[in-house]
Amino acid sequence: MMLGWKHESAFVDDGAQVGPGTRIWHFSHVMGGAVIGENCSLGQNVFVANRVIIGNGVKIQNNVSVYEGVILEDYVFCGPSMVFTNVRTPRSEFPRNTSDDYTITRVGRGASIGANATIVCGVTLHDGAFVAAGAVVTKDVPAYAMVAGVPARQIGWMSACGDILDFSTSDTVTDSVGHTYQRISKNEVRRLS
DSSP: OBOSEEOTTOEEOTTOEEOTTOEEOTTOEEOTTOEEOSSOEEOTTOEEOTTOEEOTTOEEOTTOEEOTTEEEOTTOEEOTTOEEOOOSSOOSSSOOOSGGGOOOEEEOTTOEEOTTOEEOTTOEEOTTOEEOTTOEEOSOBOTTEEEETTTTEEEEEEOTTSOEEOOSSOSEEEOTTSOEEEEEETTEEEEOO
């Protein structure tokens, strides 16, 4: 079922579920088993595979392929030309190309992935995680953590609205929109309000 809007050059296969208000731009392809929520934006040349689940308010920039095994929760941002993988040990001569071969990658609510970043399959980016442009993520990213580099390493904390969280003087910080965060441990920050 197709709701929302698509450019005439985009293909949305029969069986795809696309929520109202979602826009699908030039040369994109959504396969029939995909589920896409409301008010999403799929930029130019985006591919969405079968059995992919995309929540509401997700923005996928140009030249991104969302392969089977990827789950994007509400309000995820995927920057231009970022990459998801879905097989840990791909081989051409011995293909691993069935649903049983694909490893689940989950991107939590409000997480952002920068341009040209790579997300290796099997990881979870927890709520509000921020992946810098060009990073290669090989392990789970905690909620509200900022990671950068190759391989990606944590460089700080960021609120859901994009403010840097500085816990150097207190274990609680309030961001510019009034949400309060608490550092629980070296590796965990929790949003309190």
